Amino acid sequence: MKRDLYCKIVQAVEEHDPWFQQRRNVAGELGLSFLQKVTTAFHMLAYNAPADSLDECLRLGESTIIESMRRFVRAVIEVFGDEYLRALNEEDIARLLAINERRGFPEMLGSIDCMHWRWKNYPTTWSGSLNDINVLHRSHLLDNLAAGEAPKVQYSINGHHYTMGYYLAYDIYLEWATFVKPIQSSVGKK
Structure with a gap:
């Protein structure tokens, strides 16, 4: 901090x-x-x-x-x-979208999980206590996503129209449309 x-x-x-x-x-x-x-x-x-x-x-x-x-x-x-400690409002959503657009992630609301990133000073005693997945289960964000509620964002990718922003997430999270996960192993040159 x-x-x-x-x-x-x-x-x-x-x-x-x-x-x-x-x-x-x-x-x-x-x-x-x-x-x-x-x-x-x-x-x-x-x-x-x-x-x-x-x-x-x-x-x-x-x-x-x-x-x-x-x-x-x-x-x-x-x-x-x-x-x-409140739900996102329109101003918050616009600010997050602008920040993430500059970072190269258009229409992304945020990153849910950073467990796959190396944190050199991460105390080993913390592992398994309040890691990202446990914190997420205590937040209102997961409740809203489970109910199919997410901030409304309009965009198209490869001809597909989407109406909700997305969060970057890792493998351990549920298979929800608002969680975009990394590709673990490539199949071809693309």
């Missing part, structure tokens, strides 16, 4: 929920900083770490870590939900 995005999220969460703000305790000593609390939540989300594994290295009690995570998730949903 880029530093400016991290700082934007941290600042928004701190402003939204006063619990994250650093305060003095009854003895007058400064308590936990908002960065400690927010970083704990980020760490749990990024590394799928249990709360009790973080208490010593972050110097927070397990109950504080759990409360940080609960409040962080709620704050992110309340602050950013209307903009980022």
Whole structure:
């Protein structure tokens, strides 16, 4: 995650929920900083770490870590939900189509799966936890596609007319018209 995005999220969460703000305790000593609390939540989300594994290295009690995570998730949903946790609108679709057109993928809405790309720093402990297919099963995108709902896009390829945008996907995904998969082995020169 880029530093400016991290700082934007941290600042928004701190402003939204006063619990994250650093305060003095009854003895007058400064308590936990908002960065400690927010970083704990980020760490749990990024590394799928249990709360009790973080208490010593972050110097927070397990109950504080759990409360940080609960409040962080709620704050992110309340602050950013209307903009980022919603279905695509016409403006979003137009922006995605323009970006992907410049990349050489006309009428593509996005790439669902990047599991076949090599990520040199991919932690081996993450394999099988929240990989792309598991994340996709938790998203509203798959529900909409299963119901036959996809953003409407009009285009033609080789004389065939299509009415829905497509997503690049890998072999493990279902055989749906909106998932375009790579050709594994060529049959001829084409």
